Amino acid sequence: MVGDDATRATAGAGTGAAAADGGFSTRGAYVHTGEEFTRDTNYIEDRITRDGTFPPGTPAPEGAKAWPAEAGRYRLVAARACPWANRTVIARRLLGLEDAISLGLPGPTHDSRSWTFDLDPDGRDPVLKIERLQEAYFRRFPDYPRGITVPAIVDVPSGAVVTNNYPQITLDFGAEWAAFHREGAPDLYPEALRDEIDEVNDRVFKDVNNGVYRCGFAGSQESYERAYARLWAAMDWLEDRLAGQRYLVGDTITEADVRLFTTLARFDAVYHGHFKCNRNRLTEMPALWGYARDLFQTPGFGDTVDFVQIKQHYYIVHEDINPTRIVPAGPDLSGWLTPHGREALGGRPFGDGTPPGPPPAVERIAPGHSPLYPASSAPGSENA
Known part of the structure; x- marks a missing residue:
């Protein structure tokens, strides 16, 4: 994968200028004429567990190792633009792992090599001291043959990547890092509901999370229409469920x-x-739009979403489907803060727990990048 979304290439991050300088364009990395988009789901299967061993009854995948959960040892590298990385940032916030696992934030755009830390001073991650996430992958696997993807967890002492297996990362945040959870942390994977959660997650991944990519990166009309039909069947199923x-x-x-x-x-x-994916907008689906607003307004969700970086990533990096690399000015985001009325359905967002506190100052979304943080909230804006 290139960055977070493609399947054939060797890595991905940088700036728009890097992609245009002649040698590292992403063109041809995402869409292959006549082919259906197929995501490479082979990830580094190492895990970080409470005692550095695989849990009882869980056989270690061939070549995989377990690492011990230790506060301060690991850095989560998670670009705000990437939906798969965004999951890990939300779980880390909800569980209160900010003090145990530090957060590195690459910029939103990349070239065909690797995500870069172009938003940090001197273009280097302040903890790992690297310019490209690629360096952490190559420190562990000098000939790493797959995409340099986010999220990735890096072992700070060695500077080497530990895992990029994002579905397992969030599950392990809940189970294996329990000793470091904040007081009042929710149970995001309750044992009594795991079978149902797994069943829902399976369809959501295949037809929605990855379904939008199967539409966007389709290499033929036929493959696009198949993906489109599956996506909207799943969206209608979710609308009914919610x-x-x-x-x-x-x-x-x-x-x-x-x-x-x-x-x-x-x-x-x-x-x-x-x-x-234009049958209709999310705002035209009452249950899903209300549900999305409910979560967005819940601490730990909306305060991790950077709409500016999201748009920059997709519209600049995906040269195959947006060769002009023009980033649209819309849509209007103010609706995310309107009342949703979902409280009438009952439910307890955090169960017997409590919401997380505000995000650390250094992790706060930039003013103007979210309706939660309007541009008028920028320091000094009152004098502008």
Whole structure:
């Protein structure tokens, strides 16, 4: 994958200028004429567990190792633009792992090599001291043959990547890092609901999370129409499901809600037009739009979403489907803060727990990048 979304290439991050300088364009990395988009789901299967061993009854995949959960040892590298990375940032916030696992934030655009830390001073991650995430992958696997993807967890002492297996990362944040959870942290994967959560997650991944990409990166009309039909069948299923219940599974926020939210947050801003998922907008689906607003207004969700970086990533990086690399000015985001009325369905967002506090100052979304943080909230703006 290139960056977070493609399947054939060797890495991905940088600036728009890097992609245009002649040697590292992403052109041809995403869309292959006549072919259906197929995501490479082979990730580094190492895990970070409470005692550095694979849990009982969980056989270690061939060549994989377990690492011990230790506060301060690891850095989560998670671009705000990427929906798969956004999941890990939300889970980390909800569980209160900010002090245990530091956060590195690459910029929103990349070239065919690797995500870069172009938003940091001197273009280097302040903890890992690297310019490209590629360096952490190559430190562990000098001939790493796949995409340099986010999210990735890096072992700070060695500077080497540990894992980029994003579905497992969030599950392990909940189970294996429990000793470092904040007081009042929710149970995002309650044992009694795991079978149902897994079933919902499976369809949401295949037809929605990845379904939008199967539409956007389709290499033929036929493959696009198949993906489009599956996407909207799943969206209608979700609309029906959420018309009578506040959350996807049970009466509290779970892993299933985290996984669906990051796609919904990007739907009207990117997927509706850029990926041709245009039967209707999210705002035209009453239950899903109310559900998405409910989560966005819940601490730990909307405060992780940077709409400016999201649009920059998709419209600049995907040269195959947007060769002009023009970033649209819309849509209007003010609706995200309107009343949703979902409280009438009952439910307890955090169960017996409590909401997380505000994000650390260094992790706050930039003013003007979210309706939660309007441009008028920038320091000094009162004098502008």
